[in-house]
Amino acid sequence: MHTYYIKQGEAWNVRVKQAAWLTQKILGAAIQGRLYTRDRLIRWGSITTPVCALCEEADEDHEHLFFECKYSATIWGKLLQWAGISRVVKGWTEEISWATSFASGRRSSATLYRLMLTCAVYHIWQERNWRIFRNQKRLVEDMEEEKE
């Protein structure tokens, strides 16, 4: 344990790993396109409208949520700006390949970038779920079970 306090970078990595179990599950699902977006829920008959709960302007699917959606693009754009990364918000596939080539490895900037992306995905997904499911608790529990 003491080594964690000596090597601050190490401690940071370990804490991120421990604290972000749920977030990692969500990010992992997002990376593989396995989140239960509305286009999929409709196919299963769970909901009837495909409209994105965040912007209410377009149909929700994976590409829309990350980050074509106005709401999502704003959040991610602000995080990029905050980190001093000046580039436009891209689509999910491009974002992931950007992260893979420029933010891999153990540098603290790379760790920060991955944490930022994770936070953005977690926040967007949580907000979207809250809006859709706040009166449909059972569905949320079903999804909790699905994650296992």
Ligand SMILES: [Zn+2]
């Ligand atoms: Zn939207």
